[in-house]
Amino acid sequence: MKPLDPRLLRRAKAARTFLAGSVLIGVATGLLIVVQAVLLAHGIAGVVLRGELAAAVVWSLAAVIVARALLLWLQEVVAQRTAAAVKSTLRRQVLDHSLKLGPAWLSGERSSALTTLLTKGLDDLDPYFARYLPQLVLASTVPAGVIGWMATGDLLAAGTVLVTLPLIPIFMALIGWVTQAHSRRRQHALAVLAHHFADVVSGLPTLKLFGRAKSQAVAVERVTDRHRVASMGSLRLAFLSSLVLELLASISVALVAVGVGLRLVDGKLGLETALLVLILAPEAYLPLRQVGAQFHASADGVAASEEVFRVLETPLPVLGDRTDVPDLRVTPLHLHDVTVAYAGRSTPALEGFDLELWPGEVVALTGPSGAGKSTVLAALLGFVVPERGVIVAAGTAADEFDPVLWRQQFAWVPQRPGLLVGSIADNVRLGRPAASDLQVRQALDTAGAAELELETAVGEQGKLLSGGQRRRVALARALITDAPVLLLDEPTAGLDADAEAAVVASLRATGRTALLVAHRPALIAAADRVVEVGARELVTA
Template sequence: MIDKTLMRLSGMKRIMTMLAGFALVQAFVILLQGKFLAEGIVHSWNRQSLAGLWLPLGLFATAFVIRQLIVWVRNRIGARFAMTSSAWLQAQLLKHLYALGPAAVAKEGTGNLVTMALDGIPEAENYIELILNKILNMSIIPWVLVAYIWYENWLTGFTLLIMFPIIILFMVILGLAAQDKSESQYAGFQKMSNHFIDSLRGLKTLQLMGISRQYANNVYDVSEDYRKQTMGVLRIAMLSTFALDFFTTLSIAVVAVFLGIKLMDGTIPLYPAMVALILAPEYFMPIRDFGTDYHATLNGKNAMKAIWQVIDQPLPTDTNVLPAFSRWRAQDTVTINHLDFTYPNERAGIQNANLQFTGTEKVAIIGASGSGKSTLLNLIGGFLQPQKAAMTVRG
């Protein structure tokens, strides 16, 4: 259930171990909270002295405070780790984009990369912050609670245990549908971002050519497609939330009816029935929290996937970084001999180019579209890897 890209973040295993330890402690605190509350209710039901009620109520209050403290600490740890990791991701993204150069920006789309660096990073941060605690809660807390309920009354524990996989199955089915819709929505968001940036860049040209209104309709169509995709994701999210709430509420109701019949028959003591009824909502709470926030994290998951795809792009290896120098002098030269470059898709690039630039002269590189002007600049800048070349700068 843990996204593989999360495990690539620095310190993830240490943070997960720490949060898992807190989750285990929190599970036992929730268990004690339910236990002491049930003891207090049973004590009152048996009409015992009021003095004997203060101890379970005091222990219940103590467990409640400890639980809230653990939740606060876990949220602080998760938020701090998410902030640090997102800042590292942003730095790596910008560093990699700078090394990849203009060719990568043109390939991915300026609007897409700007949105990824500005909006995608906060969404990835939100995803990291929410998903860790939610998954650990769902992986640890229910099993501690159901083990104690089983110990008090095995039939109730068995009933809760068989209901959990059914809810998980429905969540998986709806989750896969939501993920497909979300990926489609994120692709639409990238497309809309690129259209928006392109329209801003070429607004003057579109006006001069008299097709600005036509392009405005194109932007409207793209944004309308994105709106429909977003509504599709929201429909799936609302359906899954309804299904999750329905099945968890139904499960708790089944347990309550079952325990009520047992109590009327006198086949179960009051304490096991009360502790099971109190802990049953806590048993289903982690999966309800996960289901509620799952859709809120899908955008962050998609953004994080897109960020890693950019970071994983290979960089040119055969590069020499020039030493720092104060200024370019009149006698300095850039010499290029026998420059050959062909793109991976066998698209033509540059063949056997020989060039020399001297001093502060102004050089115009002219040629038809696709003749290799941008390719030449990217090769000189080290953003592309030539198949063959002899380049010297200042000797």
């Protein structure tokens, strides 16, 4: 685990500014420590040898203490603001990058794990910036200044500190290797807990229906216990490592003190110099001890940042830039030998698929579950990149066009349409934000949802609506767009026979090109052509 990941400096400008400021504060802190030690040694020696304490020394010492307090306050304020800025930057970058990677990549990621990373995970960067990184800067500046000043008064004591000081970072590195593994296990345990809990909550109505809700309490308890064990293991390691570092520092300071005491008794060392060395010696070890103590507090944040960089360093698909997208109202679409393979699957999701889609026709895609019907829609939308084959419009491959302009030619209703919290009208207007209430009403009527009121509330993920109502709202959202091609994945699932017939009639009345993933007989019968995915031949309805 790197003490300071260069990728963090490249990705977040605030981190670079904070590091520069921390170096300046560290240098100033080191100078104040030396000045404070000199004043204390001079003042104590004056009291012991001359029986007097100069007022100038007292006021100077008070000023130094106030200055150190102000530097600590400034370091804390800057660290907290930097942590907030860096977290905001990384969250925005991960969200933007995830959207650019597309649904195919997101489908391979656990949504709960990604959510945990962007919330609790990145919040663990607070101790990294507020505690660990400032101590790391102090550890690289203060010991050098302290040892250098000690050498001007007692070269032997400075040499003792110089020899024993590297033992602390050596043991820190050994402890760090173990801590890295513990932090990763703890991060994984937290992700598993979040994923399992999200699954249980989302499936609670079904579990309740079949009387399996209580049995899930045992599973949640088991996963929670695993997270607890990982957390306690990290705490145990933190306490043990602090003991080791404190013991090393104490023994090292004791060696310096014994040498100084013997030479002071022999008259080889002055009292003020001896006091200066004894005051400065602990200050040389303190920053390194604090780095070790704060390392564990920051380990979770560093582990989370590594996961963030894993997402950010995932290469983006190559996108086209042509803006002369053909109008699919009058231009046919051709899919030639399209093969799509997903990572982790031994067989292609879609293999050697051919299709001609002419303007204004309704085509139904049929075939068994897993044959690749939804993959055909994803390929047309550019969500997945074919391993072989090409999608052509007006003699040009679809991947040469700007993906945003290309997708404006399509209106898509997936198998599980997503709805936002708000009203039905708000969700329909996602297809056309400037649509009037009359246009929203017409889209709902066309989608067979005449009974739904525009102001009807919609909960998270479509809660408060039935499955059929959610699908009809999503269909209305697609219909209200100006897109010439409708890509509909089981648009009538959850509807009764009468509602299904009304939707089919409305779809044909729009005159748009429609590609339907269909299993229900009424929807298949309404198509101009039926294409069986997995078979090379076309079946005419």
